[in-house]
Amino acid sequence: MSDELKCKQQAAVLKEADRVMGICNACRYCEGICALFPAMELRRTFTAGDLNYLANLCHNCRGCYYCCQYAPPHEFQLNFPQAMSALRAQTYEQTAPGFLKKLFPNNAFYVFAVSLVATILLTAVSLCASGPSVFFGAHSGSGSFYKIIPYGAMLLVFCLAGLFALVALLRGVIAFWRISDGKLQWLDLAAHKKAVRDVLTLKYLDGGGDGCNYPDNRFSMIRRQFHHAVFYGFLLCLASTSVAFIYDHAFGWPAPYGFFSLPVLLGTFGGLGLLAGTGGMLWLKTVMDARPADPASTGMDMAFSALLFLVSLSGLLLLVFRSTELMGLLLCIHLGLVLGLFLTMPCGKFVHAVFRYAALVRNAHEQRTGQV
Amino acid sequence: MSKKQATLDHISTDVLVIGGGNAALTAAITARELGLKVLVLESSPIEVRGGNSRHTRNIRYIHDAANSFLTGPYLEEECYNDLLMVTKGNTTEKMARLVIRGSHNVGDWMTAHGCRFQPAMRGTLHLSRTNAFFRGGGKGLINAYHETCRRLGVQVMYETEALDLEVANGTCTAVHAQGPKGEYLIRLRSVVLASGGYQGNRAWLREAWGPTADNFLIRGTPYDKGVMLKAMMEKGAKTIGDPTQGHCVAIDGRAPKFDGGICTRLDCVPFGIVVNKDGRRFYNEGEEFWPKRYAIWGRLVAGQPDQIGYVFIDAKSINLFMPSVFPPLESDTVGGLAEQMGLEPNAVEETVRAFNASTKPGSFNPGELDGLATEGLDPPKTNWARPLDTPPYYGYTLRPGITFTYLSLVINEQARVVQQDDTPFNNIFAAGEITSGNVLGQGYMAGFGMTIGTVFGRLAGKEAATCLMN
Numbered sequence: 001m002s003d004e005l006k007c008k009q010q011a012a013v014l015k016e017a018d019r020v021m022g023i024c025n026a027c028r029y030c031e032g033i034c035a036l037f038p039a040m041e042l043r044r045t046f047t048a049g050d051l052n053y054l055a056n057l058c059h060n061c062r063g064c065y066y067c068c069q070y071a072p073p074h075e076f077q078l079n080f081p082q083a084m085s086a087l088r089a090q091t092y093e094q095t096a097p098g099f100l101k102k103l104f105p106n107n108a109f110y111v112f113a114v115s116l117v118a119t120i121l122l123t124a125v126s127l128c129a130s131g132p133s134v135f136f137g138a139h140s141g142s143g144s145f146y147k148i149i150p151y152g153a154m155l156l157v158f159c160l161a162g163l164f165a166l167v168a169l170l171r172g173v174i175a176f177w178r179i180s181d182g183k184l185q186w187l188d189l190a191a192h193k194k195a196v197r198d199v200l201t202l203k204y205l206d207g208g209g210d211g212c213n214y215p216d217n218r219f220s221m222i223r224r225q226f227h228h229a230v231f232y233g234f235l236l237c238l239a240s241t242s243v244a245f246i247y248d249h250a251f252g253w254p255a256p257y258g259f260f261s262l263p264v265l266l267g268t269f270g271g272l273g274l275l276a277g278t279g280g281m282l283w284l285k286t287v288m289d290a291r292p293a294d295p296a297s298t299g300m301d302m303a304f305s306a307l308l309f310l311v312s313l314s315g316l317l318l319l320v321f322r323s324t325e326l327m328g329l330l331l332c333i334h335l336g337l338v339l340g341l342f343l344t345m346p347c348g349k350f351v352h353a354v355f356r357y358a359a360l361v362r363n364a365h366e367q368r369t370g371q372v
Numbered sequence: 373m374s375k376k377q378a379t380l381d382h383i384s385t386d387v388l389v390i391g392g393g394n395a396a397l398t399a400a401i402t403a404r405e406l407g408l409k410v411l412v413l414e415s416s417p418i419e420v421r422g423g424n425s426r427h428t429r430n431i432r433y434i435h436d437a438a439n440s441f442l443t444g445p446y447l448e449e450e451c452y453n454d455l456l457m458v459t460k461g462n463t464t465e466k467m468a469r470l471v472i473r474g475s476h477n478v479g480d481w482m483t484a485h486g487c488r489f490q491p492a493m494r495g496t497l498h499l500s501r502t503n504a505f506f507r508g509g510g511k512g513l514i515n516a517y518h519e520t521c522r523r524l525g526v527q528v529m530y531e532t533e534a535l536d537l538e539v540a541n542g543t544c545t546a547v548h549a550q551g552p553k554g555e556y557l558i559r560l561r562s563v564v565l566a567s568g569g570y571q572g573n574r575a576w577l578r579e580a581w582g583p584t585a586d587n588f589l590i591r592g593t594p595y596d597k598g599v600m601l602k603a604m605m606e607k608g609a610k611t612i613g614d615p616t617q618g619h620c621v622a623i624d625g626r627a628p629k630f631d632g633g634i635c636t637r638l639d640c641v642p643f644g645i646v647v648n649k650d651g652r653r654f655y656n657e658g659e660e661f662w663p664k665r666y667a668i669w670g671r672l673v674a675g676q677p678d679q680i681g682y683v684f685i686d687a688k689s690i691n692l693f694m695p696s697v698f699p700p701l702e703s704d705t706v707g708g709l710a711e712q713m714g715l716e717p718n719a720v721e722e723t724v725r726a727f728n729a730s731t732k733p734g735s736f737n738p739g740e741l742d743g744l745a746t747e748g749l750d751p752p753k754t755n756w757a758r759p760l761d762t763p764p765y766y767g768y769t770l771r772p773g774i775t776f777t778y779l780s781l782v783i784n785e786q787a788r789v790v791q792q793d794d795t796p797f798n799n800i801f802a803a804g805e806i807t808s809g810n811v812l813g814q815g816y817m818a819g820f821g822m823t824i825g826t827v828f829g830r831l832a833g834k835e836a837a838t839c840l841m842n
């Protein structure tokens with residue numbers, strides 16, 4: 001797409017967000033549903049920065065769509081969650097570093113391409129390096145993973161990939177702060193405290209008490225529960241990896257670990273949570289009422305859930321089959337997918353976690369001080 | 373009889389509820405909970421179900437104590453006095469007290485049937501003690517009631533408009549309706565009419581108001597056409613209320629013809645001046661706080677040539693009121709703004725000059741009746757009268773917006789529709805806007821439309837059910 005066309009398209013997305021926000025700010029019936037509407041009410045007009053921020057405060061619970069007197073077929077054609085989703089996706093794209101911007105349109109394709117290439121490369125290199133007899137052999141005992149991928153190589157590749165993801169995400173959230181006209185709100189400790197609580201409880205997926213509107217206009221906690229499963233599953237897996245790292249590097253106890261060891265327990269529960277959560281999210285996407293959704297964001301959302309699903313599935317399979325001949329292949333697939341996850345983190349749905357947190361901090365600050 | 377109708381003849385129900393708003397659904401739920409088979413006819417498609425009720429945001433009801441969304445007690449006498457004040461005594465005490473008493477703690481019943489409340493919204497804090505606000509507004513409430521109906525097994529037919537009733541000897545036996553697939557004849561044992569006012573019927577409005585009615589905007593649903601009201605009048609029902617009475621407010625002239633809802637209100641009048649098509653002022657813009665006056669401005673504007681008014685404010689006031697849904701017109705000169713609005717610039721400039729000359733220095737306070745008044749001006753502006761002197765100037769147009777009409781069927785204390793000879797029909801009940809004239813002779817009290825609908829709705833549902841059980 002030409003730059004000029006892109007610019008026009010981005011302006012149109014902002015303009016639509018501004019239009020719907022103008023109607024909502026004159027109506028205000030949704031004030032009790034989530035954090036966004038009270039934040040909106042602190043303003044009379046909306047700069048691009050305001051809109052970028054507010055769009056990321058939206059948790060896409062869709063409560064406002066179903067109780068909107070101006071939703072289609074009303075001539076105002078007000079589709080608030082859709083306008084917010086479109087703008088949110090745009091902020092992800094705008095804040096990505098130069099060449100990574102290109103990965104946003106057709107995001108699903110790139111996420112899969114990158115993960116596939118990473119998996120194939122890792123498998124091919126390991127196969128060549130270790131030789132078929134080792135690669136397809138059954139191993140047991142500690143350090144057996146390093147027979148497939150040598151310790152140094154594994155450390156180097158994943159440290160680099162992790163560093164890349166971290167730096168890119170940090171850069172992204174700074175850029176987000178900039179395009180949403182953020183000021184020094186991020187220095188407010190009380191706001192961080194409130195935001196952390198909002199994140200841990202997923203406060204704004206409760207629709208004001210009865211849950212959000214998935215898969216249809218009835219209230220339910222199902223999306224919140226699936227999201228919790230993903231979130232806490234992810235944290236457990238992260239904890240598992242960190243513990244394993246400490247075991248290996250501080251105590252010199254290399255993986256694999258016993259079924260009842262801490263890293264494996266954490267990883268197993270985390271993996272199961274991720275599997276259920278991402279599976280549930282994917283299922284919801286397929287059965288939900290599509291009207292309030294932004295069709296252009298669906299690919300990105302699904303790709304992220306699907307990749308996490310595959311990462312946890314391969315991880316669990318690896319656990320089950322780690323003392324068989326399948327270990328080598330499963331290890332490479334699992335690590336390849338994890339590599340794909342790291343590499344696509346800053347240019348896919350994952351950024352929503354960071355931006356949402358930033359938006360929640362800013363919101364907590366605004367509500368605490370009454371100042372925008 | 374056509375073959376189609378022959379098959380449709382089979383529709384039959386114990387209680388038929390005509391309408392799909394607050395009054396209808398509360399009646400349907402109540403009758404169903406008493407164990408009867410209930411069918412609801414809603415003339416609108418599912419997406420815009422709920423009539424005017426889906427545009428509401430609160431209900432007024434009496435309660436003994438504060439709770440998480442009401443800031444203090446509100447008792448019968450206070451409520452009744454409030455009603456006397458707004459209607460200037462033009463109410464029926466017996467029916468008014470019936471509604472007020474029936475509303476006692478009705479929020480509990482509503483919560484038990486799916487409604488969720490929230491504290492009063494910013495900008496409506498003056499109602500925080502008396503009115504309970506629905507989370508997600510009236511559409512949220514309607515969705516909740518529909519979910520309750522589904523759970524209870526109330527059948528709802530959308531896009532199905534009741535056209536006429538078969539009534540003999542004071543008893544209704546069937547209703548003719550038009551649905552998406554053809555005509556239905558629905559046999560019933562009792563019927564609740566909850567089909568709203570007649571404000572969606574432009575021809576009828578014209579009959580009452582004359583051709584000026586063509587310039588009225590209808591704030592709510594186009595589906596309230598008064599079909600049942602007219603049908604019952606033909607069947608000898610007694611009516612109450614003047615057909616030109618109703619809730620009529622001044623709203624943004626650019627609002628849609630129908631269903632503009634709440635967001636088209638304009639709260640800037642007290643901070644500026646309002647002129648008519650000829651560029652002349654016609655009423656005291658600063659008489660009272662806007663929430664207490666916006667309902668008289670509908671009639672005021674309706675009385676002006678072409679039923680239009682033009683508000684002018686200046687840069688000093690642009691941030692003093694709730695944001696408007698449509699941005700104002702803007703100009704650096706009063707004349708320029710007048711021209712943009714299609715007014716004679718000289719006439720408006722002259723009006724503004726005269727107005728500015730009559731303003732006095734003093735302290736301006738939008739939060740109270742500040743007494744900052746004009747001197748020697750006719751009509752005067754008795755509060756908030758600051759000169760219009762700071763560009764840019766902003767302008768809005770005003771049109772009369774009809775909320776709902778009061779012409780109603782007379783009902784008795786069982787919500788039974790009354791015949792012209794004052795005897796009630798045997799099995800015809802009514803609730804909601806179609807009965808509002810029993811309580812509201814003129815004027816309006818915020819949140820009372822939903823009170824009338826909920827109290828009469830529950831009463832009608834109960835009586836329509838119990839009259840079949842004896």
Ligand SMILES: Cc1cc2nc3c(=O)[nH]c(=O)nc-3n(C[C@H](O)[C@H](O)[C@H](O)COP(=O)(O)OP(=O)(O)OC[C@H]3O[C@@H](n4cnc5c(N)ncnc54)[C@H](O)[C@@H]3O)c2cc1C
Nearest residue numbers: 391392393395415423424425429534592804805819821822
């Ligand atoms: C913008 C706006 C805001 C308002 N805000 C408030 C508020 O905050 N608080 C308050 O108390 N009041 C408010 N009101 C007034 C309130 O809407 C009404 O008093 C109340 O909703 C009336 O309820 P009802 O059930 O009688 O009528 P409605 O809700 O209008 O329902 C009538 C129903 O009957 C259906 N119908 C009509 N004719 C037929 C037919 N022949 N066959 C089948 N179905 C038919 C219609 O489709 C509709 O569903 C507001 C009104 C408007 C327009």
